[in-house]
Amino acid sequence: MSKNYCLGIECTAHTLGIAILSLDETPKFLVNIKDLFTTEKGGLIPNELGKHHKEVAPKLYAQALEQAKISPHEIKFIALSNAPGLAPSLLEGMRFAKHIAKDLNIPIVPVNHCIAHQEIGEITGAKDPVMLYASGANTQIIAYEAGKYRIFGETLDLGVGNFIDTFAREAGLGFPGGPKIQELAKNGKKFIELGYSIKGMDVAFSGMLTKLQNMLNKKQASLEDLSFSLQETAFAMLVEAAERAMAHTGKKELVLGGGVACNSRLQEMCQVMCKERGAKYFCPERQFLVDNAAMIAYLGIKIFLSQERTLENGRSHAGQVPSQESKSPECIIFKPEDFDKLDIKPRERTDQVEVTWK
Ligand code: ATP
Ligand code: FE2
Numbered sequence: 001m002s003k004n005y006c007l008g009i010e011c012t013a014h015t016l017g018i019a020i021l022s023l024d025e026t027p028k029f030l031v032n033i034k035d036l037f038t039t040e041k042g043g044l045i046p047n048e049l050g051k052h053h054k055e056v057a058p059k060l061y062a063q064a065l066e067q068a069k070i071s072p073h074e075i076k077f078i079a080l081s082n083a084p085g086l087a088p089s090l091l092e093g094m095r096f097a098k099h100i101a102k103d104l105n106i107p108i109v110p111v112n113h114c115i116a117h118q119e120i121g122e123i124t125g126a127k128d129p130v131m132l133y134a135s136g137a138n139t140q141i142i143a144y145e146a147g148k149y150r151i152f153g154e155t156l157d158l159g160v161g162n163f164i165d166t167f168a169r170e171a172g173l174g175f176p177g178g179p180k181i182q183e184l185a186k187n188g189k190k191f192i193e194l195g196y197s198i199k200g201m202d203v204a205f206s207g208m209l210t211k212l213q214n215m216l217n218k219k220q221a222s223l224e225d226l227s228f229s230l231q232e233t234a235f236a237m238l239v240e241a242a243e244r245a246m247a248h249t250g251k252k253e254l255v256l257g258g259g260v261a262c263n264s265r266l267q268e269m270c271q272v273m274c275k276e277r278g279a280k281y282f283c284p285e286r287q288f289l290v291d292n293a294a295m296i297a298y299l300g301i302k303i304f305l306s307q308e309r310t311l312e313n314g315r316s317h318a319g320q321v322p323s324q325e326s327k328s329p330e331c332i333i334f335k336p337e338d339f340d341k342l343d344i345k346p347r348e349r350t351d352q353v354e355v356t357w358k
Helices: 046-068 087-104 113-124 160-170 178-185 206-217 223-249 264-277 293-316 336-341
Strands: 005-010 015-022 029-036 075-083 108-112 130-134 139-145 148-154 253-257 280-282
Touching (some): 005 087, 075 293, 130 223, 139 223, 148 223, 160 223, 223 264
Parallel strands (some): 005 075, 130 253
Antiparallel strands (some): 139 148
């Protein structure tokens, strides 16, 4: 049976995602499904996440195969998000991936989750963008420069999504708070000074959070006005950081990534900034903004195909000495007999990843 598909697995945080893409230079997206772990209180207990992923993975996998109408034997390899993230989630995802891959005797390609957010922007037409990656745990401004994906700016304390969710939880809005704050903000009228905090291209939210909590507890402002002011202040900081990175790198494109990028006010502010700079604005659809397995498979396919090309070239230029710096193929594509060498990397940073596919 010919093997024409890649199975993607996303497992870095509270989302367990499964996707199936065709193994092409321009892949077809057959399936992109997920199961999100949430609690009433909104707190994330890492061990509970592991349990959740273990429980839902086999069901999602079966459902994905059924929806794609393919046999598991048509899967050529698995793309797995092994970094960065919460160890218990990553571990369960990896266990599941190894289990299937051993069963089918196929390799695993590990993928960095943050870079996958960036690369999926390509399907919207972005070629060499600065990415504003605004999610729950992460808030970073990333761009490709001199052979690496580099972080130009980031949050010095909380991720913007966690910041919004924490405030929302205290206001009794439940989890996730982002969409609810967005709705309330539409009815806010009065702008309240919350403290704009940006240093270079780095931002910070904890001061603003304390101020918001105090005002909420003392009933000094309506929830609508607080939500409105939160969005206007926090998003202006993100847009300014992104704009500085664009000026610094000379790049003329902005792409959004992460769950907070679903926010229509943030999107609008980014669009205005790009228009004023004469830059192009790109925003993937919601299913590719939030944590998802399709972006993992998408980057996995790029890595896999580029590796195949390198090996082909190697064969036709036999005798050529490989460069000292480049990774050996077994560190990029892990065959079942090498699975003990494949591990999770909970703290891997974007700029530590060797970009082998560009
Ligand atoms: P990562 O692991 O990449 O840090 P994550 O696990 O937090 O991401 P995502 O799915 O990327 O997950 O994003 C979830 C976040 O997005 C939550 O904090 C949620 O409140 C926020 N969010 C979703 N929709 C909106 C919205 N419309 N406005 C603001 N925030 C939103
Ligand atoms: Fe993410």
